[in-house]
Amino acid sequence: MQTFIKYSLLLFIVILTCFESSYAQSSKFVIVLDAGHGGKDPGKHSKYGLNEKDIALDIVLKVGKELEKHQDIKVIYTRKNDVFVTLRGRASIANKADADLFVSIHCNAHNTSAYGAETYVLGLHANEANFNVAKKENEVIFLEEDYEIHYEGFDPNSPESLIGLTLLQEDYLDQSTQLARYIQDNFIYNLKRKDRGLKQAGFWVLHNTYMPSVLIETGFITNKNEGKYLNSKKGKSEMSDAIYKAIVKYKSGLNGVSESVKNADKNVYPEINFKVQIAASKRRLETKSFNFKGLKDISREHVNGLYKYYYGNTSDFNKIKTLKQEAKFKGYHTCFIVALKNGERISVDEALKTTSN
Numbered sequence: 028m029q030t031f032i033k034y035s036l037l038l039f040i041v042i043l044t045c046f047e048s049s050y051a052q053s054s055k056f057v058i059v060l061d062a063g064h065g066g067k068d069p070g071k072h073s074k075y076g077l078n079e080k081d082i083a084l085d086i087v088l089k090v091g092k093e094l095e096k097h098q099d100i101k102v103i104y105t106r107k108n109d110v111f112v113t114l115r116g117r118a119s120i121a122n123k124a125d126a127d128l129f130v131s132i133h134c135n136a137h138n139t140s141a142y143g144a145e146t147y148v149l150g151l152h153a154n155e156a157n158f159n160v161a162k163k164e165n166e167v168i169f170l171e172e173d174y175e176i177h178y179e180g181f182d183p184n185s186p187e188s189l190i191g192l193t194l195l196q197e198d199y200l201d202q203s204t205q206l207a208r209y210i211q212d213n214f215i216y217n218l219k220r221k222d223r224g225l226k227q228a229g230f231w232v233l234h235n236t237y238m239p240s241v242l243i244e245t246g247f248i249t250n251k252n253e254g255k256y257l258n259s260k261k262g263k264s265e266m267s268d269a270i271y272k273a274i275v276k277y278k279s280g281l282n283g284v285s286e287s288v289k290n291a292d293k294n295v296y297p298e299i300n301f302k303v304q305i306a307a308s309k310r311r312l313e314t315k316s317f318n319f320k321g322l323k324d325i326s327r328e329h330v331n332g333l334y335k336y337y338y339g340n341t342s343d344f345n346k347i348k349t350l351k352q353e354a355k356f357k358g359y360h361t362c363f364i365v366a367l368k369n370g371e372r373i374s375v376d377e378a379l380k381t382t383s384n
């Protein structure tokens with residue numbers, strides 16, 4: 028009998044531990060870091076002997092090392108060494124992990140002495156140059172067997188083929204753009220890299236991820252100086268640090284609340300309307316619950332060519348936090364709280380500093 032009690036107790040502890048660890052797991056912010064190319068696909072290379080796949084991997088590993096120091100972040104790599112991973116495989120790793128963010132890191136190449144950094148979100152290429160960058164990154168599918176089957180007629184060489192790609196990422200465009208902006212700003216202002224801009228183009232790997240996603244072209248390995256910089260210890264450290272800091276800033280913005288105000292004891296802010304932004308899209312949807320996974324009290328706003336969709340509307344900060352959890356539970360994993368004062372969007376931090384009665 029005593030043995031039975033002992034075993035029951037042991038079983039109970041095991042169950043409790045499993046439950047706790049799985050809970051801790053799910054509450055982490057999951058980031059997938061994607062080092063472009065690898066193995067039989069070297070990516071771009073230069074006459075100075077540089078390979079895109081090597082530089083991309085070194086930068087990714089450095090970004091990951093810093094992110095791993097955060098207890099509330101889980102980092103997943105599509106590759107940690109020199110192996111070939113299909114574009115499908117990369118997107119699938121991110122989707123299976125139900126990641127909150129996908130960051131793909133690459134290097135550029137050109138037959139001129141072009142240089143500079145650019146960060147992409149998925150979209151229609153605004154011009155031929157953008158199309159060519161995406162085309163080069165997409166061409167890796169030709170290295171895969173049976174690519175005609177797996178990529179459903181997608182042809183990297185056809186601009187029309189890319190148009191159909193953009194729809195799925197639309198919901199995340201707002202957030203992807205936010206992160207891309209932070210990354211690009213760090214490159215330009217902190218590192219004084221040449222700004223080639225925040226751009227849109229049809230990258231297959233971005234199209235197939237179901238989360239905010241960006242693709243970074245860190246610089247041109249075909250430019251003598253930039254190639255040398257990107258391949259140096261200093262260059263890799265600086266570029267990875269800029270990306271790391273941008274990700275952390277993005278993540279803290281999603282939470283919307285700084286530590287100092289998180290524990291504020293007042294909850295109602297009469298001048299403020301808190302809402303949960305669940306989606307942003309070019310499509311105008313009716314604000315009916317069947318369009319939003321059963322959520323009611325949906326509102327819509329048209330800003331800069333995008334429709335933003337919100338769940339809830341309250342001055343009670345505690346209530347909006349509950350609604351955010353609910354929206355996450357329904358599958359809006361990357362939803363976040365926004366604050367409006369007199370109809371104008373302000374930061375949540377700012378909102379929480381307003382006086383309450």
Ligand SMILES: [Zn+2]
Nearest residue numbers: 063070133134
């Ligand atoms: Zn690449």
